[in-house]
Amino acid sequence: MTTTPVIEAIDETAASHGRPPLNVVYEWLTTVDHKKIGLMYIVYALIFLVIAGFQAILMRIQLAVPNNHFVSPQVFNQLFTMHGTTMVFFVGMPILFGFGNYLIPLMIGARDMAFPRLNAFSFWISAFAGVLLYFSYVGGSGLYAAGSAPDVGWFAYAPLTAKVFSPGHSTDYWTLAVFLSGVGSIGTALNIVTTILSMRCKGMTMGRMPLLVWLYLVMASLVFVTVSPLTAAQIMLTLDRYLGAHFFDTQAGGSAVLWMHFFWIFGHPEVYVLVLPAFAFVNEIVPVFSRKAIFGYAAMVAASVGIGFISLSVWAHHMFTVGLGPAGNTFFVFATMVISVPTGIKIFNWLATIWGGKVIFAVPMMFCIAFIFQFLVAGLTGIMLSAAPFDWQLGNSYFVVAHFHYVLVGAILFALFAAFYYWYPKVTGRMMSEKLGKWHFWLFVIGFHLTFDFMHIPGLLGMPRRIYTYEAGREWETLNLIVGIGAIIQTIATLIFVYNLVRSYFQGEVAGHDPWDAWTLEWATPSPPPSYNFAVDPTVNSRRPLWDLKHPEDSDTGYE
Amino acid sequence: MMNTTSAIPIDGAMETPWTLPYRGTVGMACLIVAEAAIFIIFIVAYIYYIGKSLSGPTPAQVLEMPIFGTICLLSSSITVHFAVSALRKQNLRTCTIHLAGTVLLGSIFLITTAQEWYHLIHTEGLTIRTNLFGTTYYSLVGLHASHVVVGLIMLSLTLCFALMGRVTEEHSEKLEVLSLYWHFVDGVWVVVFLVVYVLGR
Numbered sequence: 026m027t028t029t030p031v032i033e034a035i036d037e038t039a040a041s042h043g044r045p046p047l048n049v050v051y052e053w054l055t056t057v058d059h060k061k062i063g064l065m066y067i068v069y070a071l072i073f074l075v076i077a078g079f080q081a082i083l084m085r086i087q088l089a090v091p092n093n094h095f096v097s098p099q100v101f102n103q104l105f106t107m108h109g110t111t112m113v114f115f116v117g118m119p120i121l122f123g124f125g126n127y128l129i130p131l132m133i134g135a136r137d138m139a140f141p142r143l144n145a146f147s148f149w150i151s152a153f154a155g156v157l158l159y160f161s162y163v164g165g166s167g168l169y170a171a172g173s174a175p176d177v178g179w180f181a182y183a184p185l186t187a188k189v190f191s192p193g194h195s196t197d198y199w200t201l202a203v204f205l206s207g208v209g210s211i212g213t214a215l216n217i218v219t220t221i222l223s224m225r226c227k228g229m230t231m232g233r234m235p236l237l238v239w240l241y242l243v244m245a246s247l248v249f250v251t252v253s254p255l256t257a258a259q260i261m262l263t264l265d266r267y268l269g270a271h272f273f274d275t276q277a278g279g280s281a282v283l284w285m286h287f288f289w290i291f292g293h294p295e296v297y298v299l300v301l302p303a304f305a306f307v308n309e310i311v312p313v314f315s316r317k318a319i320f321g322y323a324a325m326v327a328a329s330v331g332i333g334f335i336s337l338s339v340w341a342h343h344m345f346t347v348g349l350g351p352a353g354n355t356f357f358v359f360a361t362m363v364i365s366v367p368t369g370i371k372i373f374n375w376l377a378t379i380w381g382g383k384v385i386f387a388v389p390m391m392f393c394i395a396f397i398f399q400f401l402v403a404g405l406t407g408i409m410l411s412a413a414p415f416d417w418q419l420g421n422s423y424f425v426v427a428h429f430h431y432v433l434v435g436a437i438l439f440a441l442f443a444a445f446y447y448w449y450p451k452v453t454g455r456m457m458s459e460k461l462g463k464w465h466f467w468l469f470v471i472g473f474h475l476t477f478d479f480m481h482i483p484g485l486l487g488m489p490r491r492i493y494t495y496e497a498g499r500e501w502e503t504l505n506l507i508v509g510i511g512a513i514i515q516t517i518a519t520l521i522f523v524y525n526l527v528r529s530y531f532q533g534e535v536a537g538h539d540p541w542d543a544w545t546l547e548w549a550t551p552s553p554p555p556s557y558n559f560a561v562d563p564t565v566n567s568r569r570p571l572w573d574l575k576h577p578e579d580s581d582t583g584y585e
Numbered sequence: 586m587m588n589t590t591s592a593i594p595i596d597g598a599m600e601t602p603w604t605l606p607y608r609g610t611v612g613m614a615c616l617i618v619a620e621a622a623i624f625i626i627f628i629v630a631y632i633y634y635i636g637k638s639l640s641g642p643t644p645a646q647v648l649e650m651p652i653f654g655t656i657c658l659l660s661s662s663i664t665v666h667f668a669v670s671a672l673r674k675q676n677l678r679t680c681t682i683h684l685a686g687t688v689l690l691g692s693i694f695l696i697t698t699a700q701e702w703y704h705l706i707h708t709e710g711l712t713i714r715t716n717l718f719g720t721t722y723y724s725l726v727g728l729h730a731s732h733v734v735v736g737l738i739m740l741s742l743t744l745c746f747a748l749m750g751r752v753t754e755e756h757s758e759k760l761e762v763l764s765l766y767w768h769f770v771d772g773v774w775v776v777v778f779l780v781v782y783v784l785g786r
Binding site: 211218222246249252254258260270538560563571 | 590591592593594595596603605606607608611612615616618619620622623624625626627630633634637638639713714716717720721723724728
């Protein structure tokens with residue numbers, strides 16, 4: 026039996042109220058504190074989430090009934106392009122980087138990220154990229170024209186992006202925004218990897234890091250080899266459009282398929298870049314609310330690293346309909362099916378963690394359980410689509426749209442909501458309302474399943490994606506109406522969530538250091554943590570330092 | 586002021602040494618991986634488009650091996666290595682001389698590239714618009730050259746600081762990080778050379 030010695034530290038942070046508002050704004054604009062930058066990432070992503078969600082609602086209204094003229098075909102093209110681009114580059118990436126920024130230094134017992142100024146640079150360049158993308162609505166076709174947003178789809182296939190087919194500057198706004206967001210992502214990923222490898226507190230060996238930190242390490246490493254190819258492809262596209270180069274110019278012998286390869290070499294691992302942090306949140310939340318240590322720590326790490334490697338060899342399953350030849354098809358079918366093995370390991374580990382635990386059904390745990398179920402379903406439709414002949418039938422149909430939204434919404438967004446409810450008390454010092462949280466959860470679950478379960482069926486009935494309207498009598502009408510109703514319910518749920526976020530900041534119950542009786546280092550600091558995080562550098566002896574602190578008679582040290 | 590207390594686990598008894606990798610080195614390694622991925626995409630495009638140009642000129646007609654420039658650039662990797670090891674031994678004078686040598690050799694490489702481009706554009710009439718060879722050649726070699734320029738700017742800055750006597754032994758880790766970048770730029774040139782001037786011709 027070993028007792029962990031502790032040091033009682035008095036934490037002081039200058040309070041921000043009572044100071045002139047300009048000073049506070051100046052402090053946020055110039056900050057290099059990882060917690061403030063993390064929060065700015067999250068708030069910025071939430072703003073874009075509302076914008077891109079609004080675009081989704083407009084599309085669902087347009088498709089709710091056949092032969093609709095709510096928006097024009099041109100506007101519809103802009104809507105799905107902006108919705109996809111915004112959700113991936115200006116919601117998904119920044120919100121996950123935001124959580125990483127906030128949590129990683131706290132979890133590994135560091136006082137900041139490895140490169141605080143690079144951190145600020147990466148945030149502001151990403152923020153600028155988002156503004157640039159939306160400035161296209163004003164300046165898209167040149168400043169003297171009315172303006173128009175990009176309308177080439179979020180994967181912007183060549184040769185549609187060539188100057189001849191996309192005149193004006195709308196496509197350039199897309200290219201530059203994605204390029205700059207890529208620069209910001211690479212900067213933050215570099216910072217995350219360096220922080221994890223070089224800033225860990227005493228005793229925090231790689232084998233003792235919280236799983237969240239491990240998964241962010243894999244995710245950030247993936248960013249280098251996935252976002253960089255996209256950045257390279259954007260440079261080529263810009264050269265094509267401005268200097269008359271011929272990379273994707275089919276008239277001069279260039280290849281449109283090459284762009285598809287370059288895009289999806291980014292595009293598919295990007296899904297794992299987005300979903301690994303979602304796994305990370307679930308890895309932290311499920312054990313705490315099951316009152317058990319995570320089952321299979323080593324297997325989880327191995328599975329995550331495995332996913333990272335395998336995800337680099339599956340990109341062409343987005344291109345089965347192009348015609349890859351039997352050898353290419355076989356390889357990519359096989360690789361895609363293989364990736365379900367490590368993801369399956371993860372699902373079994375979560376179930377084994379819950380198994381026999383004293384499960385507490387608080388809101389974060391409810392979102393996690395929905396996550397596990399929905400991620401499983403998304404994975405199963407993924408295996409269906411990984412079979413090339415099935416994909417030839419359903420490629421580019423609403424079945425595909427339903428499948429990837431099941432991953433992005435059903436898995437990633439649910440895990441994000443869980444993370445919000447779980448870490449909100451740490452960030453603000455106040456609890457979010459459980460009652461509103463349950464309303465949010467149930468409405469969102471109902472809305473989600475109405476929308477995305479029913480969206481599979483029009484796909485099976487042959488409805489292609491990206492059409493702005495359709496004729497009556499194809500049996501798509503009722504299904505699309507249900508999908509639209511589900512979208513409205515999800516919107517209401519999200520509004521409740523936003524209201525809860527704001528309300529709890531002022532009226533929430535005071536949380537204290539450790540409202541969930543959790544085990545990782547961030548809960549040792551006051552809520553909100555002082556700007557220097559830890560008054561003294563902590564030392565850890567196991568994966569659950571606060572468990573050791575609370576249970577000296579049964580510390581983890583003996584079991585690992 | 587907001588005052589609270591927190592209990593932080595510490596362990597005075599733990600005497601095992603705790604060393605972590607230098608963050609500059611790790612950061613540079615990450616940057617190199619990301620940059621390498623960018624170069625790989627450009628190299629793949631180059632190889633994919635070899636012989637696919639619909640019109641001339643072809644690489645065999647216009648390209649000559651830049652042997653002299655290549656020797657200069659690769660030698661600069663050796664000089665920058667000597668600069669780092671001299672600084673570690675607190676030999677500031679040798680370090681400055683080797684830094685100056687590195688900048689000089691790097692600049693000679695850039696000049697040979699500029700001459701090559703001048704020749705191609707003015708004599709052979711090959712621009713980025715001419716054909717797929719021009720497109721891929723200028724973008725790949727240009728991407729590399731832009732990295733050489735960035736490296737040269739940083740090396741020149743270091744050289745200025747060294748001449749002003751501001752560089753001391755404690756900066757050797759930082760200079761080493763810079764030298765890593767320079768080695769990477771040189772290594773990329775070996776690949777670009779093989780692809781463009783050996784395989785591509």
